Amino acid sequence: MARKTGSNGKKTARELRIAATRLFAKYGYAAVSMRQIASEVGVQAGALYLYTPDKQTLLYQIMDRHMDDLLEAWRAQAPSADGDPIMKIEQFVRFHIRFHLNRGDEIFIAYMELRNLSEDNFKLIERKRREYERLLGVILEEGNISGRFALCDTKLSSYAIIAMLTGVSTWYKGDGRLDLAKIEEIYLCMVRGLVLNGGSKTQS
């Protein structure tokens, strides 16, 4: 037999993306074979090449789509430009954690598999990554300028905050003692402390 009963291209394309995302996150891009992915999708390896030109593109598209979703989701609910910096940073923290926990696999890949991108693909993704870091950077700068924040270095602070928030994925299991709301509160506390008292502000 050639074509499976009830087979469906749209569905397979979707399942390919999901399976690849799950496997790349769990075992790493380089450690996962096209056969493994095909097996998870329920087709033979050769059939995957109807949906992706190669494995590298598969990785790139997962990461690119993720970055687009992330930036788009932020824009869709971004605070108004003239708001309170504290409110903005709180919104960012909540947003990042919430988005993160809904898409643990994608974020994991986005941070772990950068080195497995081809040179060109890396540049494209890196640009979007910086765009996201910049969103936080701007909030921190505004806070410093308005005198509400006391950060020594807004650039490093944005790195630090993102690293700390993203770190949630390394231990969050979804079945532990803490639910989403609790985690958000705890991290909000820490970030508030960090930005409000994060330095003698001897430089900026």
Add this chain to the structure above:
Amino acid sequence: MARKTGSNGKKTARELRIAATRLFAKYGYAAVSMRQIASEVGVQAGALYLYTPDKQTLLYQIMDRHMDDLLEAWRAQAPSADGDPIMKIEQFVRFHIRFHLNRGDEIFIAYMELRNLSEDNFKLIERKRREYERLLGVILEEGNISGRFALCDTKLSSYAIIAMLTGVSTWYKGDGRLDLAKIEEIYLCMVRGLVLNGGSKTQS
């Protein structure tokens, strides 16, 4: 010819470790071949098996040695038990960053390649990792108990602080605008802000 002039087992063993560390950090364990490592060392692939039973053990030993070095280095300069919590946390931050920047490759591997360890090896490394996290956890608890710190959740705070400090490796290049001392100061500011005001302390 069989044995290379001036060849030397001790030296090759050392170079194997160094080359594997460098390559695993740069490209990832799964993406690096034994042939690549051998080429970097300057021997043929077969010769590597005089020094390691297999590739997995090579990864494990790099990580295990690193964790031992890390724990040992901390013990060698750990603050006295009865000191000020603020002083202790500052010492931890300085220590982590300094140790980190001297061994970027090893720490990168220690955090990125956990999933490529065999099940048994993972358990062994994970135990040492927890031991290290615990060092910080104890400092944070002491600080909370003494009333100097105001943390909502010391366990999550230790995760957050370690994630944030370890994140330095993702951008530090050693040739940028910031030297070690400056980076230490900036992160000290942030961590101080975080622990001193990191919550309404509604729970602990």
Add this chain to the structure above:
DNA sequence: GTCTATAGAAGGATAGAC
């Protein structure tokens, strides 16, 4: 749209010469 089959390259690991 998916299958089977396979080309062609590369991988981990071993054997035996020197």
Add this chain to the structure above:
DNA sequence: GTCTATCCTTCTATAGAC
């Protein structure tokens, strides 16, 4: 202690049947 040669497996990607 290292080399060459090679076994065997696995991989990505393609070709052609259905």
